[in-house]
Amino acid sequence: MDLIKRKGKLRSNATPYFFVAPAIILLIILMLVPIVMVIWYSFFDKVVVTKNSNFVGFANYVKVFQDDVFWTSVWNTTYYTIISVVFHLLLGLVFALMLNSDLIPSALRNIMRLLFILPWVLTVTIVAIVWRLLLSPDGIINYVLMGANIISEKYAWFSEIDLAMPALIFVNIWSGYPYYMVTLLAGLQGISKDYYEAATLDGCNGWQKFWYITLPQLKPILLSTSMLDIILTMRVFALVWTVTGGGPGTSTEVMGTYIYKDAFSRLDFARASTSSVIILILSMIISYFYIRLQKAKEE
Amino acid sequence: MIKSIARRRKVATTLLMIGLLIGLIYSIFPFLWMISTSLKPNNEVFAIPQTLIPKEPTLDAYDTIFHSSTRMRYFANSIIVSLVVTALTLVISIFAGYAFSRFEFRGKKLMNMFIINTQAIPPIALMIPYFSMIVMMNLHDTLWALILTYLVFTLPYGVLMMTGYFNTINKALDEAVMVDGGSSMTILWRILVPISLPGIVATAVYTFILSWNEYLYALTLTQSQSMRTVPVGIQLLIGEHFYVWNEMMAMSFLGSIPVLIIYLFCQKYVVAGMTAGSVKS
16 A cells, blocks of 8 residues: 555656656757857867867967957947847837827738738748849849939949948848837737826827837837847848858858858867857856846746 | 817828838838749849839749759758657647646756756857767758757747646646546646647747748758758759849749748737747736
8 A cells, every 4th residue: 555655656756757858858968968068169179170189278269369350240240239129129119009000990900910020930041032132233222222313323232341231230120120010019909098098188199108108118028029139139140141151351240150150161160169159158148137137027 | 179180180090001001012022022033034133124013924933943853852851840840849848848837846947947048049059069969970961950959949939838828727627637537648638738729839830930941050960952951942042043033032932931821820829929028918
């Protein structure tokens, strides 16, 4: 009797472990192990390509920090991220406010919303190739801008040092604003109508209502969406790699392309691992704040 | 007074409509141009005047793609990888979500923190160790390399999503089944899973789209034409013949179709997945 009871208890104790095991084991093997590996690599030379690599201490870190291109890529990534995030937010907010208005019938609003989200579902490499066509020297955008006398010559948007980065950011803004639009729309629908009615009775105009009711109510969503967007936008690789490859020169080099080139063009896996560790630490710091923010919101 | 309010409403509505129209052109014009170009003969792509409606519409570009076994292979690979990743993610996430939602056990908090924190890891940071691990495991240039690595980025979301969903279901239901002599498997598959179908669909949609769109690992962990997925394959077209824009646009359109279909039919779930991270319900 006692034995059966104990066996039963043992089984019920083991049950949850049985259920979480596949997820945890997979994530340990494919997450913890590679993180340890990449940190390990960053302290050795000639890793991955040869078997006999030597411990070099912080030499790889010194090499990375002394490389101007690394700092260029850090600056470009920061610039790309900040401008993208600001415009994602502005466009997303404007579209969300327009789509939330009850001046237009809700059926129309639903169709509009469906179409406005489209850029977000497209594969990055498809976004890249479509915009390469649109912004090519003979492309439709040059054609329209010249027709409207806004520009006087054809621009090769992605191949000119001064234009490549702004053009990439422009494309990224296009593909990223729907995320804000959707979360802000959900936020707007959550604001009680009572606030607006009370404000109308007090004689507030539309702008005042937006400034004193809408914006403060959206603040938590704006904050967490922007934080998440910063984290995700910093990861940029596919768009830059497939449109400009980091060029012309190093004008669009971002951290992702910098690491990729170190590894697969120069086969310097040790230095690439070192930059990976640096990115990893940076991301962890930003994510720490994001998770803390989310926690604070839950409490 | 009433008249002036009505007039102001009219003005506001007109302005709003203009704003929406501009927004609409901005958001869907690239799509329309992609489809339009895919239906033009290649010598018409940059022909002046440039028109949205093809002057001599043709399906030649699509014909070439459908008759190219390499290109069809990209689609097959993408579909296989995305479906397998989605299926595995669902099963593993449902199991883990059940444990997190219904049991108290030692290490639960730690495991939960671990899963949440894995989302902070940028994919590029794992590229090099994955490359060497996958080579060591003899999986380089196989679809398994992609399936395994994609799971790392779909599982955390899946587990958190399923845990959240199961948490909303009353535990009294489980107990009723338990009293009737049902096992945990019965509770999970007969009670929790059917009720959580919306959460499961949302997870599946998210996972599928993520896998379909992935680029970095598809680029680095596969090598031969026959193992490439759509996102990488489309880029290879540029290298091959830079000027065949109609074909590249046709390929882009075909490559977007699975995601577009999912989006049109599961819009609610896509939107739910997008807002899950930011909006507190």
